[in-house]
């Protein structure tokens with residue numbers, strides 16, 4: 001699903017340079033559930049943005065679902081993001097002026113699906129995440145956990161094979177966090193590959209593989225029941 005080879009990231013702001021990722025190799029198989037941990041500033045979000053094709057690496061190669069990403073045009077990249085990747089962020093990133101239903105239908109609008117199809121699919125997904133009663137509300141009228149469930153429904157609309165989540169429970173209380181993790185588990189069991197960044201060990205425990213970052217490097221990479229490096 002994901003193969004990174006010699007990936008680096010250097011942020012340049014005038015004379016200031018920050019090397020956020022040291023040369024990095026990483027392979028994630030289709031169907032894995034991976035948690036990424038590590039201290040603040042260790043490069044987790046930088047890596048997620050590269051995997052999600054939201055940012056480009058400074059060096060190295062990236063193959064997503066068998067396709068070398070660096071050869072794609074902006075337009076092709078946008079298509080890859082729309083079709084292959086669902087995103088969930090700590091801060092939800094919902095559109096405040098739109099209803100819950102509109103937020104969820106948006107990726108399908110970009111993909112050119114009919115209104116009828118969009119609404120049918122969005123209502124199905126909102127039902128799945130337990131928000132059937134809230135479809136006409138705006139995100140500001142929802143709790144944090146509910147907002148995140150809208151974001152998850154939105155991330156699932158295109159049936160993307162890969163779900164990326166950067167601290168999805170970072171703004172949530174314990175109970176909502178567990179509800180969100182139960183949803184991720186269910187989504188994983190249905191066949192979606194999940195890569196999730198978290199600071200919380202009990203959240204990472206839900207994953208089958210835990211990668212720990214430090215200073216732009218992979219410090220450890222452990223699968224449940226065995227140790228890899």
Ligand SMILES: Nc1ncnc2c1ncn2[C@@H]1O[C@H](COP(=O)(O)OP(=O)(O)OP(=O)(O)O)[C@@H](O)[C@H]1O
Pocket residue numbers: 011012013018019020038039040041042043044045046047
């Ligand atoms: N746009 C940017 N310009 C310059 N430096 C950046 C930029 N984004 C991130 N960095 C730097 O790159 C390094 C890695 O940042 P990153 O956001 O990937 O860390 P993180 O592991 O996600 O941290 P956190 O747990 O706090 O979210 C940090 O030193 C950060 O200051």
Ligand SMILES: [Mg+2]
Pocket residue numbers: 044045046166
């Ligand atoms: Mg981060």
